[in-house]
Amino acid sequence: MTFLLLAIALGLFALPLVTRPLTSQGRIRASGFNGAGVIVGFVITVAVVSLTSPRFGFGFVLAVMLHELGSAYACRIIGHEVARVRLIPLPLLAAPRSDRPFGHALEESFTALYAPALAIVPMVLCFGLFPILAPIAPMVANLLRVTAIMLGTFNFIMLLPFLPFAGGRVMRAISGAFWPRFGTTVTLFMTAAFTSAALRDHSIAMALLAAAGLQSLWHRRQPEQAPLSSNEALLVMACYAFVLTVHYLGGSWLLNGLR
Numbered sequence: 001m002t003f004l005l006l007a008i009a010l011g012l013f014a015l016p017l018v019t020r021p022l023t024s025q026g027r028i029r030a031s032g033f034n035g036a037g038v039i040v041g042f043v044i045t046v047a048v049v050s051l052t053s054p055r056f057g058f059g060f061v062l063a064v065m066l067h068e069l070g071s072a073y074a075c076r077i078i079g080h081e082v083a084r085v086r087l088i089p090l091p092l093l094a095a096p097r098s099d100r101p102f103g104h105a106l107e108e109s110f111t112a113l114y115a116p117a118l119a120i121v122p123m124v125l126c127f128g129l130f131p132i133l134a135p136i137a138p139m140v141a142n143l144l145r146v147t148a149i150m151l152g153t154f155n156f157i158m159l160l161p162f163l164p165f166a167g168g169r170v171m172r173a174i175s176g177a178f179w180p181r182f183g184t185t186v187t188l189f190m191t192a193a194f195t196s197a198a199l200r201d202h203s204i205a206m207a208l209l210a211a212a213g214l215q216s217l218w219h220r221r222q223p224e225q226a227p228l229s230s231n232e233a234l235l236v237m238a239c240y241a242f243v244l245t246v247h248y249l250g251g252s253w254l255l256n257g258l259r
Contacts, residue, residue: 006128028072031095032087040088051205052150052254055143059150063119064089066151067158070115071097071166077114078107104226105173109236112166116155116243123151123250152250159244160209161186162216170240177233187216 049057068085075083080098089097102108126148133141159167161183168183175183191213198206228236248255 006124008125008128027082028069028076029082029084030087031084037087044088053146055146056150056254058143059147060154062147063151063154066119066122067115067155070118071111074111074114078110101223102225105176105228106232106236108223108225109170109173109228109240112169113236113239113243116159116166116247117239119151119155120243120246120250123148123247126151127250149251149254152247152252153254154251156244156247156251156255157209159240159247160212161190162212165212165216167240167244168216170236173228174233174237174240177228177230184217187213191216 045057045060048060065085068087068089071089072083072085075098080100082099084095084097086095086097097111102111126144130141130145130148133144158165159170161171162168163172168187171183171186175181191210194206194210194213197203198210
């Protein structure tokens with residue numbers, strides 16, 4: 001019960017993230033909700049289910065939609081007129097998140113971290129409700145637990161330092177403030193680690209993450225935007241480390257099982 005009360009308090013403290021007035025008139029559009037998008041989304045969901053279990057498929061769909069809604073809302077907060085909720089948030093399969101480029105690396109870092117930070121609230125609430133509902137509604141409680149684990153797992157993967165993931169965009173912004181090659185170095189290290197794990201454990205999941213790291217090396221073009229100052233970079237780094245750690249803890253049961 002104490003954990004649930006703390007989770008509810010966290011939700012109340014997070015209300016300003018979604019209730020603050022927007023800076024301009026605009027709209028959030030849906031993108032990719034067509035035949036091709038639905039088919040690709042179905043195939044990806046089936047792949048996730050095959051690597052995990054059918055119950056995790058529900059959590060995966062919820063995690064993707066929450067991430068997309070949060071990212072689009074973050075674009076609207078910083079003043080973009082049009083922001084898109086994309087069914088398949090992949091560069092070659094969906095329209096850009098916004099029609100306007102980010103003028104400052106701090107704006108891009110904010111939009112990259114907003115959705116994962118927002119996902120902490122439902123993840124913690126689901127974990128808090130699990131022990132309360134387990135004795136009286138075990139199926140519902142187990143679904144909430146699985147959803148919380150998938151929220152943590154999905155957002156942890158999105159925060160890996162691989163472009164075009166959110167973590168790669170944050171790492172690129174931090175690197176621009178200190179050492180431009182820092183992001184590439186981290187990407188190479190993480191890719192080597194996932195490749196080693198894939199070869200050692202014969203893990204398909206680790207091989208897919210290694211492939212994500214390799215493709216990240218092709219995203220070399222630097223956006224034309226004002227860089228972070230040293231103080232801004234330290235603040236972004238602290239927020240990134242906190243959100244990454246929380247989601248790793250939330251998804252650790254599934255992440256450890258993917259080895």
